[in-house]
Amino acid sequence: MIKTAIALAHPNIAFIKYWGDKDSDLRIPANGSISMNLDSLYSRTEVTFDSSFEKDELILDGQDPGEKAVKRVTRFLDHVRLMAGIPNFARVSSENNFPTGSGIASSASAFAALSLAASTAAGLELDEAALSRLARRGSGSACRSVPAGFVEWQAGQDDESSYAFSIGPRDHWELIDCIAIVSQEHKGIGSQDGHLLAETSLVQKIRVVDTPRRLDICRQAILNRDFEAFAEVVELDSNLMHAVMMTSQPQLYYWQPATLGVMQAVSEWRKSGTLVCFTIDAGPNVHVITLEESSPKVIADLLQIPGVSKVLVSRPGTRVRLVSE
């Protein structure tokens, strides 16, 4: 008997970042984090379990993604098979509506969509927390793409306690993420490997110890729609993560020259009264967060900055969901 399911999930942008693990196998993070799903970007993932398959197969954007990616997905599917008590291999086909290598990380949306599609196709009915925990095993930040809108991932201590939940629906606050694309290049060091280096930085320990304070400020700023408090903690948190990266051994540099150009322009714009701030993940592109009314000018001004090739625009996105086609 053939069982198929298709799911769609959005990537998310972290306002309080995840960097470093307490347990890298289970992806129990060193600290909690807060993010927003990005509705204009998505991964669509189809999973079929069939007793006639002789191995797991993976197609990403129509292509064979290579052995490393297949191993990662097989390990994830092994866990789903164990949970569901089924022996069958699977065929997985996943597509992103944003180009791979555009500098937008696809692992969060891909593993969130895979979690729902694979668990459904395997006959499981997981509640949101269980689905978030499952997604976390594939890629830490994927657990935040499971719930809707504005999301907090409680770090927890173990597999049971480490999952994400919504702290506000997508229409809670009309933030706009204007993603300034400054590089189409693949990153030198993927975030999977980067997480393992976090502990080699002096800065990581103090960043982690201070995180509950920053989480409180960020959560309250979102709940109160207080852009100024939000902007300050979001930029501080981004800079703290990049401070860890740049003081790791070896040092990790995710910023490009144009990244810094955008950061400095955004700082100037905010000083001049525009409600705008930046945050940067493990890559060179700059997520420039603003409000609906300011966004046309912000987008136009970003496109004037040397090195910015385009701007992707996204509003808060909903939760992972099943689709029929």
Add this chain to the structure above:
Amino acid sequence: MIKTAIALAHPNIAFIKYWGDKDSDLRIPANGSISMNLDSLYSRTEVTFDSSFEKDELILDGQDPGEKAVKRVTRFLDHVRLMAGIPNFARVSSENNFPTGSGIASSASAFAALSLAASTAAGLELDEAALSRLARRGSGSACRSVPAGFVEWQAGQDDESSYAFSIGPRDHWELIDCIAIVSQEHKGIGSQDGHLLAETSLVQKIRVVDTPRRLDICRQAILNRDFEAFAEVVELDSNLMHAVMMTSQPQLYYWQPATLGVMQAVSEWRKSGTLVCFTIDAGPNVHVITLEESSPKVIADLLQIPGVSKVLVSRPGTRVRLVSE
């Protein structure tokens, strides 16, 4: 009776940085530091005390530098007058052989030269430690421009114990500092004000606590002429200081986009086997440290990087000294 003295001093580049004070009035630093004097750059300062002068006068590069600079120098001269027991006002004329606003900080060389010229003109004969302590009151890092060659500033606890001494003469190691000039602009926030913000960063405390370890590594690397150990600790230390700056409240950004371009190029060159590393003070220019034999290629390659307008080259410099003309 007219008393005049002229002194010449070099700026220095810090390998282990000074950032933040235990006592900002006395400029007792939060942590010790290590530097090298730069022989191709200098400040030349002439001081005359005369009972006929009715106030202190200051000329910098032939111009009136404004009230703020005069106040700073007068406060410094008050201390010299107190030490020497003289009441006279002074005329101070100082010139740099590098353009003001070239992004090379002149306060270290200017106050080192002023310390020797003013104390001599006031009739004092200070030993090196006392001269270094005096220079420290004018500008913290000026204390490191008093002794020769490779210099360590022991943080100390009070005015008596906080001064710099040579850990190696200028010919100890043939390092070359290739200063990639990426901006002629004046800094947004001077280092005087920046020091006061250090404590608002989470990162400062851990940076300071760890400094004795980095000082040991750097000192040993210099004494053993071990470039690889030197390069690693110098880049880490520079990134740690900028991590403090970028996580201060308000955040301080001294890097420009081209600064990051040079940093990343230098990292690549070292990975390819060139003995080269970078360090960046409270400004956008990049001090690219290499050895004599590698310097022609490093300079040529630096000039190819977008945003690098010129490269100043310097070998290790000697101590502050009196000159006759």
